[in-house]
Amino acid sequence: MIEPEMAFADLADDADLAEAFLKRLCIHALNSCDEDMQFFNAQIDKGLISRIESVANASFARMEYGEAIERLKKAPASFQFPVEWGSTSSRARALPDRTGGRRAGLHRQLP
Numbered sequence: 001m002i003e004p005e006m007a008f009a010d011l012a013d014d015a016d017l018a019e020a021f022l023k024r025l026c027i028h029a030l031n032s033c034d035e036d037m038q039f040f041n042a043q044i045d046k047g048l049i050s051r052i053e054s055v056a057n058a059s060f061a062r063m064e065y066g067e068a069i070e071r072l073k074k075a076p077a078s079f080q081f082p083v084e085w086g087s088t089s090s091r092a093r094a095l096p097d098r099t100g101g102r103r104a105g106l107h108r109q110l111p
Contacts, residue, residue, distance in 0.1 A: 019060045026056035 006017065030037060030052060041048045063071075065085075072083045 015060075015062060023056050026052045030056065 002017070006013070009017070030049070037049055037052075069083060069085055072079075
């Protein structure tokens, strides 16, 4: 249950709650579904457990949408379409990979 006080929270508080919630889900899956996680890790997606552990243990990067655009423009990678304001929401998940990081992130002020 989300606390009623969240009605008075600001954007940073919402981001903190979303991060804590996602981490809690990762920890729960790792601790409560070990047999399933081992199966998925071995048969479906090798490295799954280590990626989920890294999300559960890392702090999320937070940045404005404009900063994300600039990082994508400077990234040592190419995109099929140019990186421009308003056209990159589908590429937001590529940001850590394309900019050399491997960290979960939250973007603010999306168009």
